[in-house]
Amino acid sequence: MGSNFTYDQVWYKLNSSNCFQKDIRNFLLDLVRTSDYEHKYSRPMPYIGIYIAVASLLGLVAMAVDLFHGLRSRKLWFPCKYFTLNAASLSVIAVAIKLPMDINNSMPGDVDQATNLGSMAFMCTMMANLLPSLATMDNKELLANIIALVVLVITLVVNVCIQIITGVVSDSSKPRFTVSVEQFKYQYRYVYIDSNRPLAIIYVVLLLVLLIIHACSALTILDSKRIIESKYQAGHEIALRDLKLQEPERLDVEKLRKHVSNYWIMAGTGSPQFMTACSATTSASGVICAFSTILDILIMIFTIKSLDDNEFASDYDWSMPVIFITQFIGVLIGTIAPLCRCFASLSFKVSIKWIWDHTKVFKVERYWTRKLSDWKQSSVPFLFRSRTCMVVLENSKVSILGFCIGFQKTVVVACKMISLIPIVFMVCVLFCFNCWKWLKVMFSASGIVLAETPEQVPQQKDFSQYVLKLQVDMEPAERTMKGILKSMNRLIRKAEKQQPKNLMKLLQKSKGFEGVENLYCHHVPPLLSTEYPECWSLPLISLTTIAISLPNIQNDIVDSLLRSVSEGLLYVTLVEESLNATHECVRIQKAAKMLWLEVEVHHKWLGNKVKDRVPQVNTARNTLEWFRDTAKNVTEVETMDIEELDNNSVCKSVSANSMYHITQTILLSYQDTIDELSQEVLFTRLSSMISGILAACLTNLPQVIAMKCHTSSIEKREASVYAAAHLLGETMQIINNLQDRELPSLNSDEFPFINKWCAYFRDPFP
The missing domain is CATH 1.10.287 (Helix Hairpins)
Known part of the structure; x- marks a missing residue:
């Protein structure tokens, strides 16, 4: 800390006094000069302290969010979703524990000492919270993050040991300053009472033990994943046989629900984080975390008076209480999850023999x-x-x-x-x-106490063949299985409330799949010389663009159609990405997304305002011919080789070709009555075609749900099954409604492709 006198003031006083010898005077002048410099250089330190507090707050919030997520999803083993071991979290942790890393600044005050020790307790808490996140990494990530954690913790331990040796870790808020004079050699030192050293040593030991636990757990995770993966593949084959994917028309909601349940059980019991949370190393880390928290609480109790008295004298000054309180709250909140994981082993059947x-x-x-x-x-x-x-x-x-x-x-x-x-x-x-x-x-x-008869729990389907166990004797408890199934049912019920109402209203405008039947005419030649794959979304966007360009249609009806198509395209995209993900199809799908963004947001089609068109007479014929001619002109100026086009050129060329084919087909189908065709009738016809195409595409939803249940990556398996269950809940009513429609006689692998549907309706009996 700085002196109360400047160097010039002290120089004047010492020169005007004869009570000091020359050597002593020079020594004190050097001391004041050094103090002045230290005061100048220590001015930014309180703001650095606030930086430390902000980093600690980020770690606190991440642990609190994981805690809330675990409580909300009723996963009391608290999986790591937001606070995980990665480069970002390690950077935040490195800033949060700067105080015990700092070996150049003294900690003379009681609050300074308590904050220094509290940072080590905060580090113990964060390490205990991070342990299950090791299971979410592949081998390379695991190795890199463990090495980074080892370097960070070893550096912290070495610096704390240096602080212990040099006396930075002490317990005296009022150090005694002494000066000794021996033959004009002057020495000065601080004398401390070293009662905080045992606490620092304990925290060093706890940090090293937690580091060893992390390393041992990492070695175990590599092999436990392999065991779980082999058992998952066996369960996956059983589930596929039960589902009979070869007959998609028989995939009703009930069968899909059972299929999702099978994978939900496998994902829940075979989750790497769940297995890690139930391990002995995680339980031990929770106990260690609880012990470090008890020590931190005791330190807080003995430091409360010093907080009131503002007993902090380090260069970090007033930021010390902010750091101390922030990290103490972080320790209290962060201890809950590791402590609950101590009891995660009770998710399995526990007996005296098992113990x-x-x-x-x-x-x-x-x-x-x-x-x-x-x-x-x-x-x-x-x-x-x-x-x-x-x-x-x-x-x-x-x-x-x-x-x-x-x-x-x-x-x-x-x-x-x-x-x-x-x-x-x-x-x-x-x-x-x-x-x-x-x-x-x-x-x-006996009639002594009247009590209600306990509710009889209905018998559940036997899911034993889908339970993934790391050990033969680790049989999940009945309450654990019920909890896993209840979590899936809650998710499906929640998703049912989010069903796309506008889309379902639009689907009611068609009874079959007439939109696909009347979509393309084989008499209309394509504009592009190079063939490109068809996709579901592009004709939907083209038809919607024509419909919203009709000026005589009320705005609320147009907006309703836009909302319906927007909801439908979300599921159409899922179908295309899941069942039709070849390189060429992906390029066309990207072009369709770019086109829809332009149509939905700006009401434009390839840069042209759909409401501000050239034709003077806005009849149905004029509208269709304008789109046809504009599409033809756009295609003529674009390069014909699809492989050499950039994204913007692909969007224009493919979109124009689709629009030309659709408008020319409609003009040919109404060639005798096109002049009498009103805009209202055309809008109704277009809406029916959109509805039929959506219905045909969404018949693939059961296949998409079944595919989403399974993923090859063990780290992403829970999220994939979660998405499948949520999609099932959202689309239950759609799937039920489409069950009544008669499907074309196509092979099971042909349903995801619109060109197969069109070919069937052109020639149903090849």
């Missing part, structure tokens, strides 16, 4: 050490041919990995012993609760 097997000293499951064993047995590629070096390296590798395997087993056994604490506690609580229920039933049967 004994869980903590048996010599029982360490194979998957804990399989990766290390594979490395130990694998051969190392040598860059030289010296047999002596090869023998030395091979023996060294075997010795090191043998030690690592033994160390891994020791850590696992220790974690199992630590995890026994919350498990036994919770088992005792559940035992007391069950005893209370038994007493209530007994007294109720």
